Amino acid sequence: MPCDRVISRRPRPPPDGAESGLLRYHSRMNSHDAQDGAAPSILPPDDLEGKAVRWPTVLGVLSMIYAGFAFLINGCGAVSPFFTPYFLTMSGLDMGDFQMAPWLLWTTVGSGAIGMIMAIVLLAGSISLLRRKRNALTILKSWVAITVVLSILGLGIGFLAIEPNVQFQMEIQNATQKLIKERGGGMDIPRKTADEMRSQSKIMLPIFGLLPIIYPVIVGFLITSRTRLGDVETWED
Numbered sequence: 001m002p003c004d005r006v007i008s009r010r011p012r013p014p015p016d017g018a019e020s021g022l023l024r025y026h027s028r029m030n031s032h033d034a035q036d037g038a039a040p041s042i043l044p045p046d047d048l049e050g051k052a053v054r055w056p057t058v059l060g061v062l063s064m065i066y067a068g069f070a071f072l073i074n075g076c077g078a079v080s081p082f083f084t085p086y087f088l089t090m091s092g093l094d095m096g097d098f099q100m101a102p103w104l105l106w107t108t109v110g111s112g113a114i115g116m117i118m119a120i121v122l123l124a125g126s127i128s129l130l131r132r133k134r135n136a137l138t139i140l141k142s143w144v145a146i147t148v149v150l151s152i153l154g155l156g157i158g159f160l161a162i163e164p165n166v167q168f169q170m171e172i173q174n175a176t177q178k179l180i181k182e183r184g185g186g187m188d189i190p191r192k193t194a195d196e197m198r199s200q201s202k203i204m205l206p207i208f209g210l211l212p213i214i215y216p217v218i219v220g221f222l223i224t225s226r227t228r229l230g231d232v233e234t235w236e237d
Contacts (some may be wrong), residue, residue, distance in 0.1 A: 021102055055231075056136075058127045059222060063126035066215055071119035078112025081105045093175040101164045111154060132235045137223050144220040148213050155209035162205070166197045182222075 081100060125139035173191065192200075221230065 036190075055131060055222075055228065059219070060126045060130040063122055063129070063219065065123040067119045068128060070122070071116050073117060074112045074115030076112075078116065080111050080112075083107050088175075090173070092179050093172065100168060104161050105160070106165050107157060111150075111157075113148065118143060118150070121146075132154065134232055134235045136235075137229075137232055139225050140219060145215045147216040148220075151209065151213045154212075158205045158209055159202075162198060162201045164200060166194050169197050170194060189209075 026147055037214055042073075084100075121139065121143045128136035129141060177191075
């Protein structure tokens, strides 16, 4: 029997419709490769819409939340000088004829009102940022600059107000001890001297006075990045 017989097998034809699909696929791949000279890719095309820049959304939402809290806190600070005496009276403390220094009272009210205005400015910038408007960075840069300047001024005013605040704390301390004695309480609250209050205020004031500029500084660094400035150039006016 001959052993060198060659056995040839014909390839099976593709299913109906598969041949035309393969031809279209190879036609597209060949035309693409002819344009860029690269090897055919088996990966799916990039989803550019899915990879859209998301930092404006994240920063915008965080700034809106920050603006809401800032508005509430500054609003409470603006009205606090008018309600504090009533709260003290309702608690039973007799402050006598003691009153807060007028310049300190109106400075507190004014700083609270300005803080509320700046919170509205931040809210406007946040909304523009979410809408991908080019003026968003202008609004946010203005908010950052003004907030930092106001915080530094507020820190200076805080040092000037240390003495009136110490007097106010001493009056509250004396009124509290007087109330405890009138009600027959034998408990004596710890007393602080004026020097101790003054020293504590000088230590705590820079810490709490500089806290409000942390977020504005972070926002300032973020919105001045070259990458983000490049993204903004593609936005609408």
